[in-house]
Amino acid sequence: MQNDLSYENVTMRFEGRSGAVQALERFDFQVSSSEFLVIVGPSGCGKSTLLHLTAGLYKPPTGRILLGGSEIREPGPDKAIVFQNFSLFPWKTVHDNIEFGLRINGIPAAEREEQIKRVIRLIGLDGFENHYPRQLSGGMQQRVAIARSFVLKPRTLLMDEPFAALDAQNRQIMQEELVRIWQTQRPTVLFITHSVEEAVFLADRVIVMTRRPGRVKEVIDITQITGENHWRSDPFDEVIRRAEFQDVRSRIWGLVKSEISVRN
Amino acid sequence: MADGSAEARASHLPAEAAPAVITRSLGDRIEALPNALRVGVMLFFWLVVWYGVVELFGVSKDFLPNPIDVISRIIRLAWEPIGAGALLTHAWASIVRLLWGFAAAIAIGVPLGLAMAYFRPLQWIVAPLFELFRYIPPIAWAPFAMFWFGAGSSAQAYVIFTSSFAPILINTFRGVQLVDSRLIDAARTLGAKSWTILFEVALPAALPHVVTGLRIGLATGWMALIAAEIVAGTGSRDGLGYLILQGQQQLHADLTIGAMVLIGILGSLIDLAIRTAEKRFAYWRD
Ligand SMILES: Nc1ncnc2c1ncn2[C@@H]1O[C@H](COP(=O)(O)OP(=O)(O)O)[C@@H](O)[C@H]1O
Ligand SMILES: [Mg+2]
Numbered sequence: 001m002q003n004d005l006s007y008e009n010v011t012m013r014f015e016g017r018s019g020a021v022q023a024l025e026r027f028d029f030q031v032s033s034s035e036f037l038v039i040v041g042p043s044g045c046g047k048s049t050l051l052h053l054t055a056g057l058y059k060p061p062t063g064r065i066l067l068g069g070s071e072i073r074e075p076g077p078d079k080a081i082v083f084q085n086f087s088l089f090p091w092k093t094v095h096d097n098i099e100f101g102l103r104i105n106g107i108p109a110a111e112r113e114e115q116i117k118r119v120i121r122l123i124g125l126d127g128f129e130n131h132y133p134r135q136l137s138g139g140m141q142q143r144v145a146i147a148r149s150f151v152l153k154p155r156t157l158l159m160d161e162p163f164a165a166l167d168a169q170n171r172q173i174m175q176e177e178l179v180r181i182w183q184t185q186r187p188t189v190l191f192i193t194h195s196v197e198e199a200v201f202l203a204d205r206v207i208v209m210t211r212r213p214g215r216v217k218e219v220i221d222i223t224q225i226t227g228e229n230h231w232r233s234d235p236f237d238e239v240i241r242r243a244e245f246q247d248v249r250s251r252i253w254g255l256v257k258s259e260i261s262v263r264n
Numbered sequence: 265m266a267d268g269s270a271e272a273r274a275s276h277l278p279a280e281a282a283p284a285v286i287t288r289s290l291g292d293r294i295e296a297l298p299n300a301l302r303v304g305v306m307l308f309f310w311l312v313v314w315y316g317v318v319e320l321f322g323v324s325k326d327f328l329p330n331p332i333d334v335i336s337r338i339i340r341l342a343w344e345p346i347g348a349g350a351l352l353t354h355a356w357a358s359i360v361r362l363l364w365g366f367a368a369a370i371a372i373g374v375p376l377g378l379a380m381a382y383f384r385p386l387q388w389i390v391a392p393l394f395e396l397f398r399y400i401p402p403i404a405w406a407p408f409a410m411f412w413f414g415a416g417s418s419a420q421a422y423v424i425f426t427s428s429f430a431p432i433l434i435n436t437f438r439g440v441q442l443v444d445s446r447l448i449d450a451a452r453t454l455g456a457k458s459w460t461i462l463f464e465v466a467l468p469a470a471l472p473h474v475v476t477g478l479r480i481g482l483a484t485g486w487m488a489l490i491a492a493e494i495v496a497g498t499g500s501r502d503g504l505g506y507l508i509l510q511g512q513q514q515l516h517a518d519l520t521i522g523a524m525v526l527i528g529i530l531g532s533l534i535d536l537a538i539r540t541a542e543k544r545f546a547y548w549r550d
Contacts, residue, residue: 083446089465152455
């Protein structure tokens with residue numbers, strides 16, 4: 001299945017009490033099928049908005065977003081999203097939160113249980129199946145939210161700062177898992193992060209967005225720099241010491257910083 | 265500094281643990297008692313005051329009977345029939361009426377509250393009606409209810425309905441309105457359609473509010489019930505309100521006060537029961 005994403009002149013406005021906010025303006029971009037795309041940019045520039053639009057939660061007033069050639073019209077399990085604030089159902093246990101998507105999409109019970117068991121082991125939460133979200137730390141909740149999306153085997157995996165609440169160790173484990181899942185299931189990944197290091201480490205390409213209204217400021221093709229042997233196949237703590245990695249990191253950081261400090 | 269004061273407080277702990285060392289005020293002593301015991305002790309204290317005042321000033325029984333008279337009247341009521349039967353008959357009659365009116369209020373209030381939160385136009389259609397009826401006290405419905413249902417249980421249940429309905433409707437409506445829209449978004453992206461969202465997201469998320477509405481509805485219903493029994497109960501010869509009225513008509517102040525005490529006790533038991541239920545429905549909250 002073709003899972004390429006195509007953004008054609010996408011605009012997004014929010015009408016607020018204190019006037020309208022132009023979140024995105026003429027956002028034009030192509031993401032190839034199964035690409036790992038990482039988005040960075042100053043906060044408030046419209047990154048989350050871009051992801052919500054891609055998930056089909058709302059329709060852009062102008063422009064179109066196409067997935068595999070057809071316009072995205074409504075949300076659905078093929079466009080799973082991990083929200084910045086986890087958005088777990090607080091009255092459901094870890095098990096039931098993960099099960100929800102599988103159940104409403106008609107996966108038979110036996111298969112559900114098997115997959116839930118597997119994904120819970122994957123996120124390292126064995127023994128927490130019957131805990132409620134409030135009984136878990138922020139990092140654990142985020143892992144459940146990730147698991148809830150992973151099990152649906154989506155065509156696009158939309159992740160909004162998914163590892164922000166994790167400590168360094170869990171972050172590294174989840175990064176490795178994400179790469180592994182991406183390599184086996186081959187979804188198109190849109191990944192937002194405020195860590196430039198994480199972006200450079202994971203991405204095929206990194207988009208740097210301008211400050212609001214968000215547009216593409218620059219695209220950095222990591223695969224072109226690394227060639228066949230991408231950084232993400234090596235351990236993170238080793239990769240970040242390489243001079244080449246540091247060069248790219250500081251170049252991207254410079255681009256982001258220029259968007260934060262510019263005033264008019 | 266914060267550390268220092270914490271330490272200082274900690275070093276005082278042993279002294280506080282040994283009560284004999286410190287002379288405590290009466291207030292401290294009362295506060296230190298377990299909740300149930302404190303309530304019991306204070307209740308006993310007020311009964312003694314009541315008794316003392318009546319005896320000291322030689323108040324006539326017709327004006328204000330002493331607590332022993334009232335309690336023994338309640339005890340006698342357990343087997344001595346008045347009107348349709350003894351104590352249990354009357355208490356049961358009142359509770360059944362309450363439950364009928366309450367059930368009707370749930371059956372209409374909860375779905376309507378949900379629907380109003382779900383379909384915005386409905387909110388604007390219903391709101392004016394609501395504003396209109398808001399300031400009509402439930403008891404004002406009683407004579408009208410008798411046109412429709414005659415003077416009896418149905419009219420009384422209807423009065424309870426009018427008082428339980430509003431809190432149930434409003435709390436359900438607000439509960440659904442206050443559901444975190446991000447949870448609904450999450451459900452949609454997982455593939456949930458509107459019915460699934462209603463039953464698996466909106467309703468569970470709103471449930472604590474709904475149950476609060478039920479608690480308030482039951483309490484206001486109980487208040488309205490007694491008034492309804494006094495005004496609209498001439499057809500049936502049962503209920504706690506009927507006992508109050510009987511006491512008054514036969515000039516038995518002990519019966520009237522006894523029935524009032526029973527109403528208070530039953531009302532607080534009902535509230536306790538639904539509070540317990542409320543906790544169970546909000547198990548997932550902080
Ligand atoms: N639902 C909304 N209503 C009104 N304004 C919004 C809404 N969502 C986002 N915005 C505004 O749009 C802009 C972009 O927000 P967002 O996409 O969350 O930025 P980012 O994720 O890059 O930090 C911000 O100014 C934000 O306040
Ligand atoms: Mg964001």
